[in-house]
Amino acid sequence: MSTSVHQGRLLTGRTWDAQAAVDASFVRDVVQNNLCHFADEFAQVRVCFGNATFAPETPIEYDVWKPIASFGPFPLALRQSGDGYNLRIRVAGVNGDNGTASGKLRVVVCPAAEADGLVNIEEDFVFETQTLTTTITKTWLTGTSQGTAASTTLVTIPGSLAAGWLTTTGTLDDIAGNAVGVEQCLVYANVYSYATASDDTDTPGISLVGLYLAEYIGA
Amino acid sequence: MSGIVPTLRPEPSSTQVVVGAPVTGNTWQALAGLGNWLRGKGAMLVPWCDPRVTISAASNQTFRFRVKTRSSAIQRVWIIYVRASSSTLSTLTIKAPGASGTSLTAYAGDGIDARRTPIIYTENLASQSATEQQIDINVAAATGGCIVDAICCYEQDRPVLQSDSTDYGVDLFTCASGQPIYDGANVSVGGVYDALTNSDARRVGIFHWTQGDGASTTTGDLLSIAVPVLVRKLGRSDVTGSVKWSAYAKVTAGTGTITLEHVNDSGTFTDAATVTGTSYAWTSARTVSSFDCDDLTTDDGLPGGWDMLNFERAVVGGTLTVQSISVWQDD
Numbered sequence: 001m002s003t004s005v006h007q008g009r010l011l012t013g014r015t016w017d018a019q020a021a022v023d024a025s026f027v028r029d030v031v032q033n034n035l036c037h038f039a040d041e042f043a044q045v046r047v048c049f050g051n052a053t054f055a056p057e058t059p060i061e062y063d064v065w066k067p068i069a070s071f072g073p074f075p076l077a078l079r080q081s082g083d084g085y086n087l088r089i090r091v092a093g094v095n096g097d098n099g100t101a102s103g104k105l106r107v108v109v110c111p112a113a114e115a116d117g118l119v120n121i122e123e124d125f126v127f128e129t130q131t132l133t134t135t136i137t138k139t140w141l142t143g144t145s146q147g148t149a150a151s152t153t154l155v156t157i158p159g160s161l162a163a164g165w166l167t168t169t170g171t172l173d174d175i176a177g178n179a180v181g182v183e184q185c186l187v188y189a190n191v192y193s194y195a196t197a198s199d200d201t202d203t204p205g206i207s208l209v210g211l212y213l214a215e216y217i218g219a
Numbered sequence: 220m221s222g223i224v225p226t227l228r229p230e231p232s233s234t235q236v237v238v239g240a241p242v243t244g245n246t247w248q249a250l251a252g253l254g255n256w257l258r259g260k261g262a263m264l265v266p267w268c269d270p271r272v273t274i275s276a277a278s279n280q281t282f283r284f285r286v287k288t289r290s291s292a293i294q295r296v297w298i299i300y301v302r303a304s305s306s307t308l309s310t311l312t313i314k315a316p317g318a319s320g321t322s323l324t325a326y327a328g329d330g331i332d333a334r335r336t337p338i339i340y341t342e343n344l345a346s347q348s349a350t351e352q353q354i355d356i357n358v359a360a361a362t363g364g365c366i367v368d369a370i371c372c373y374e375q376d377r378p379v380l381q382s383d384s385t386d387y388g389v390d391l392f393t394c395a396s397g398q399p400i401y402d403g404a405n406v407s408v409g410g411v412y413d414a415l416t417n418s419d420a421r422r423v424g425i426f427h428w429t430q431g432d433g434a435s436t437t438t439g440d441l442l443s444i445a446v447p448v449l450v451r452k453l454g455r456s457d458v459t460g461s462v463k464w465s466a467y468a469k470v471t472a473g474t475g476t477i478t479l480e481h482v483n484d485s486g487t488f489t490d491a492a493t494v495t496g497t498s499y500a501w502t503s504a505r506t507v508s509s510f511d512c513d514d515l516t517t518d519d520g521l522p523g524g525w526d527m528l529n530f531e532r533a534v535v536g537g538t539l540t541v542q543s544i545s546v547w548q549d550d
Contacts, residue, residue, distance in 0.1 A: 002515040005233040008455030016412045018402035028236040031415055032246075035253045038420035039228055041451040041513060044263035044373075048426045050444040052271035052368070057331050070335040071267040071369055073298070075376055077260065080230040088519055090447050112335060138444045140525075153519040166226070171375050173221075175293050175347060182378040183226040189267075190335075211267075212447045216513065216520045 001218050004037035005029065043085055043215035046074045047189055050092060050138075050210035056193040060205045065119045065192040068105075068208050070112050072188025077215055082159025084185060085215040089155050091191075092140045092210030095132040102133040103195040103206035105141070109155050109213070111165050115190035122146040124156045131196065138209045154216070157187070189213050222380035222388020222405065224259030225252045244396030247408060251389040254414030258291040258387060261374030262423040264354065264547075272367045272431040273304055279359030280431035281317035282370055285465045285501055285545040289419045290349035291386060292374035297340040297356050300369040301325070302333030309363035315342040317357030327365050334368060341375070347385055349419065351463075351504060351549070358431075367431065372424075382406075387417045421548045422451045425462050426528060429543040436540050441530035445482065448528045449520065450548060452512040458522060460512040460548070463504045466530075467543040468494045473536020477502070477544070483511055483526040494539060506549075 010033050014026055054069040077085040093105050107127045108115045118126065124147030132141070145151045168181040195205035231249035236242055264286045274280050295315070303309040309327040314320030325338045340356065358367055380388025382405035392398070393406040402409030426446055450460035466477045475494035480487065488509045492502040514522035528546070532539055 003230045003232075006455050007452075007515045008457065009453050010455065016402070016409070018409065022242060022400065022408055024236055024240060024242055025238045027242050027246075027250075028233055028238070031250060031412060032231055032233055032236055035250060035257065035415055035418070036230065036233075038418050039230075039253055039257055040515070041422065041453070042257060042260065042262075042420040043451070043513075044422055045266040045425055046263055047267040047371075048446055048448075049267060049269040049369075049428075050442045050446040051428065052269035054269075054334070054368075067331055067335060069300070069331075069368070070337070071300075071371070073337065074263065074267075074371065074373060075261065078227050080227050082227060086519075088449070088521075090525065092444050112337075140444070140447075151519070153521065169375075171294055171377065172343070173377075173379050174381055175344060177293070180378055182224075182376045184376055210444050210446060214266075214449065217515070218518065 002040055004040060005033045009034050009037055040217040043077065043217060045214040047071050047211050047213040053207050053209050054191065055207040056205055060195050062195050065106055065194050068191045068193050070188045070190045072112060073186035075184040076157065076187050078162055078185055082163055084157035084162050086218050087155045088153055088214045088216045089127050090140055090212040091129050091143055092138060093129060093132060094138045094207050094209050095136055102131055103193060104131045105129045105206055105208060106192045108190045109157060109187050111186065112188045112190060119192050124149045124151065127155050132206055140210065221382055222255040223391055224255045224377055224380060228256050229253045244394060247394035247411060248391055251391050251394045251411045254389055254411055254418065255380055257418045257420050258414065259377040259380050261292060261376045262289055262421060263373045264288065264424045265370065265372040265427050266424045267369055267371040268427045268429065269369055270367050270429050270431060272433055274358060274360045274365050274367065276360050276362055276364045279357055281355050281357045282429045282431045283353050283355045283467050283543045284427050284429065285353050286423055286547040287351040287549050288348055289374060290347050291377065293344055293347060294375035295342040295344065295372055296375050297342060297372045298337045299367060300334055300337060301327040301358065301365050301367050303327050303329040304364040304366050305329065307363040309365040310361040311365060312359040312361055313338065313340050313356065315340055315356040317355040353501065387414045389414050423547055425546040425548060427545050432542065434540040436538050438532045438534060441532060445527035445529040447525045448510055449526060450510045450512045452515060457512055459508060460510055461506050461508040462510055462546050463506050463549045464546040465501045465504045466492055466541055467499055467501050468539060468541040469496055469499045470494050470534060470539050471497065471537040473534060475534040475539030477541065478531040479507060480529045480531055481507065481509060481526065484523040499542060
């Protein structure tokens, strides 16, 4: 949920007075509220495209989740609880099989090395689209996260998982500075395709044509 | 002294601040940590985009993006997915900035493994800057052609900020219980207030499209499918926010027009940029203020339906070629 008092930047016209005692209402309404609101809304767009087609490789396999592509890593923002910022998600697909086969897409937000093992589980960091049957035009799909939240627009990563996914990345402490490490939760959007009916055409099944993934603090 | 940037974002509660009572050291420490987190956490400059550009063997292409960077960044992390355009292993040379970066040699195979194997390039910045500018990466295929499927760029997170007037890192210890309260630079409550007034919490990269050095001369819709856009909420009563956008394009003659098309619950909005130059250049950044911003009262932030974005290209008297379009948040 939003962590600021007023759910928006508050401009009171009051400024910092170095000669006066710190006013608690100023701290709450300006310093605490504005810092928290800025941090709430410092939620980054991680993936946004809608042009290229990412198709499963041939030969098409049926009744298995077949990887199409990964987009990552990116350092997920983590809350004080350890939970990741929610990720608002939208997935676009196309049925490249002219309606003779049906299928769906899954997006698994996790480290790439763990994706194949997690694609089948029912958790809210796994998002599954509607099943495409006769649709042959590119379209944004409806879908649901696979955990108990069953969200149609969000994927969520609990702190228990994010903590295990923390890794240390090398960086610098300043411009041309000393080498240091920074702790990050690096995740990928791993996309899978699932074909549910066989045919003889051996053409690409359900393809990804658009993906949107953006952080959101939550209501 | 330096400002430690916490991995987990501090969330000081408003209930910890009671009017009429002193603000505790614990609360000030949390506020200082939050100020450091805001400046130290990197922004996404280029959300994952999908150039799908083929580079022939012994040739190269530069992928250009336009954004307003943040002054706290000291490194940019570029990540690309490249696959060989045939069964021949492609040997790549990558550098950012495209003209002067340090070369990184990488290899790309074909097939699904290449689509799941990122190539990561870290660009060390020569100076810290918060200006609107082009950022770019060059990919050269030394042997074997390749296909660049996806690109992103983000500012590397910082574990520590300097205590100066560029980073505004706050020494957390100086906010601890029992420490003197005073208005110093990068220390105590004065440092927290400076961190607030100098924070840059933009949702920087909104959308980018690039064809590298390729020449997209098609007119009509740019994207095969319009993409969602939602910008950050700034003021308490705001229901919309603004973005800036620019295109890297030229015409052979005449006048080209690139029109941003934005559809939301209230209707369709357009904003057109004119291209008359015969050499590639960025169009002057244009501001569009009609995009919905987050609604913090809803579970997913959506105020209603999704706002969708596309671009239309048209030309009179010549050929319009567009290499890149960038949409970013400026303030």
